[in-house]
Amino acid sequence: MPGGFDWELVLDWVPEMWRGAVMTIYLSFFALILALVIGMVVSLARLSYIRVVRSFATFYVDLIRGTPALLQIMAIYFGLPFFGIRVPAIVAGILALGINSGAYISEMIRGALESIDRGQMEAARGLGMSYSQAMRRVIIPQIFQIVIPPITGEYNSLVKGSSLLSVISIAELTRVGQRMLGVSFRPVESLVPIAIIYFVINYIITRVTGRMEKRLAIRNQR
Amino acid sequence: MLPESKSIQSKPTIDRSANPMVVIENLHKYFGENEVLRGIDLQVWPHEVLGIIGPSGGGKSTLLRCVNYLETPSKGRILIDGVPMALERERVSHRKFEKHLDEMRMHVGMVFQRFNLFPHMTALANVMEGMVTVKKVKKKGAREQAAAMLTRVGLADKLESYPGQLSGGQQQRVAIARALVMEPKVMLFDEVTSALDPELVAEVLNVMRELAHQGMTMLIVSHEMDFTEEIGHRIIFLDGGVIAEEGPPEQIFHNPLQERTRSFLKKVLEKR
Numbered sequence: 001m002p003g004g005f006d007w008e009l010v011l012d013w014v015p016e017m018w019r020g021a022v023m024t025i026y027l028s029f030f031a032l033i034l035a036l037v038i039g040m041v042v043s044l045a046r047l048s049y050i051r052v053v054r055s056f057a058t059f060y061v062d063l064i065r066g067t068p069a070l071l072q073i074m075a076i077y078f079g080l081p082f083f084g085i086r087v088p089a090i091v092a093g094i095l096a097l098g099i100n101s102g103a104y105i106s107e108m109i110r111g112a113l114e115s116i117d118r119g120q121m122e123a124a125r126g127l128g129m130s131y132s133q134a135m136r137r138v139i140i141p142q143i144f145q146i147v148i149p150p151i152t153g154e155y156n157s158l159v160k161g162s163s164l165l166s167v168i169s170i171a172e173l174t175r176v177g178q179r180m181l182g183v184s185f186r187p188v189e190s191l192v193p194i195a196i197i198y199f200v201i202n203y204i205i206t207r208v209t210g211r212m213e214k215r216l217a218i219r220n221q222r
Numbered sequence: 223m224l225p226e227s228k229s230i231q232s233k234p235t236i237d238r239s240a241n242p243m244v245v246i247e248n249l250h251k252y253f254g255e256n257e258v259l260r261g262i263d264l265q266v267w268p269h270e271v272l273g274i275i276g277p278s279g280g281g282k283s284t285l286l287r288c289v290n291y292l293e294t295p296s297k298g299r300i301l302i303d304g305v306p307m308a309l310e311r312e313r314v315s316h317r318k319f320e321k322h323l324d325e326m327r328m329h330v331g332m333v334f335q336r337f338n339l340f341p342h343m344t345a346l347a348n349v350m351e352g353m354v355t356v357k358k359v360k361k362k363g364a365r366e367q368a369a370a371m372l373t374r375v376g377l378a379d380k381l382e383s384y385p386g387q388l389s390g391g392q393q394q395r396v397a398i399a400r401a402l403v404m405e406p407k408v409m410l411f412d413e414v415t416s417a418l419d420p421e422l423v424a425e426v427l428n429v430m431r432e433l434a435h436q437g438m439t440m441l442i443v444s445h446e447m448d449f450t451e452e453i454g455h456r457i458i459f460l461d462g463g464v465i466a467e468e469g470p471p472e473q474i475f476h477n478p479l480q481e482r483t484r485s486f487l488k489k490v491l492e493k494r
Binding site: 049117119120122123124125126127128129130131133137138141142 | 321325330342401
């Protein structure tokens with residue numbers, strides 16, 4: 001490292017990094033919310049008795065899993081204006097990440113739904129509950145504990161994956177690192193702090209959800 | 223806890239001139255190529271306890287599960303108190319078909335071999351669930367009824383316990399309470415003691431015995447031959463998807479007319 005580690009440079013960039021970190025958390029959080037909603041709807045659609053609904057949901061999952069996320073981001077960011085829909089880059093970014101992650105989450109939820117003993121649905125239907133009542137009251141409450149670990153993993157991926165949004169000029173963490181590098185030409189000072197911030201964000205997420213999981217396990221006492 | 227001699231308490235009398243509570247007409251059920259039920263015709267009268275025995279794979283559970291449409295019959299009809307369990311699928315929308323079925327299922331209580339309690343709810347919540355969600359009973363009233371029902375099955379001190387904290391026998395009694403609180407017209411019991419440790423069987427049978435004496439119409443699939451003989455008004459022996467023999471318990475268990483009934487009972491009794 002010529003001239004040793006340049007602490008001053010890092011300190012100068014702290015406000016930028018802070019804003020970048022906040023943007024990364026913001027993007028990944030709202031993308032996760034969107035992904036959870038999409039994932040729930042799509043997983044239920046894949047279990048639907050209506051064939052068209054099932055096929056459409058399967059197609060969505062296959063399409064998203066079969067194409068690069070970067071391409072999906074660009075398709076939404078540059079594609080929406082083509083249809084006359086103008087949205088800010090941040091909205092396009094959240095949409096793209098959420099739509100991408102939703103496909104993976106739908107598979108996690110579907111797996112969890114299918115892992116619930118068949119007798120649970122039978123007992124609920126036997127009492128006279130409709131399919132949707134049985135899902136809402138009996139089946140879905142039981143999947144939380146099962147899906148928390150994989151969804152935590154997905155949330156970690158979203159935090160890292162949000163770095164892809166730097167291609168559509170969103171000033172999230174990676175973008176800040178790139179700019180810092182472009183200005184200073186000092187890769188270590190530019191990239192190491194960024195990596196540490198990513199790590200800390202993900203570490204906190206894993207810890208918090210781990211605690212949630214434990215609390216659910218105690219409540220459910222199986 | 224089981225009575226020494228059978229039928230010490232008199233069974234409620236059955237009025238066979240009344241309208242049957244359950245009618246099963248020409249019931250067939252296929253699983254793929256395999257025909258599990260091959261034309262069952264059966265009537266069960268109000269207050270009657272019908273025991274269903276037979277070798278495994280003979281179609282006992284499938285018959286019971288067809289009564290409340292957990293298995294959809296391939297052919298034939300089921301009537302509960304004169305009303306068809308299901309509408310004709312071709313004639314009504316999917317929504318209407320399901321809605322009718324949900325309403326009919328309220329009248330048919332079912333208890334399963336594996337209890338199938340909802341693990342994320344307390345015993346009380348398990349019993350309240352159907353009342354609140356299906357019958358739209360107010361929570362307060364439902365709670366009182368559920369507590370009373372759990373008390374009736376001897377679980378007054380377990381209202382707030384989760385299924386995971388209960389023994390198999392206690393779980394099965396919660397399951398019976400959960401079905402009873404819906405005030406069904408008929409109860410189906412599908413090998414409800416088969417998953418229990420031997421010392422826990424009696425507590426469940428006692429609840430069922432009580433229910434039979436109170437006049438509940440019951441269809442019982444069971445391997446508990448003594449118990450079935452004791453409380454059953456009539457026994458059917460199901461083998462190869464048909465009713466191979468039907469008659470009062472004394473006939474079926476002591477003087478069976480059919481050779482296959484005799485050899486089945488011999489095998490079962492030898493095992494003990």
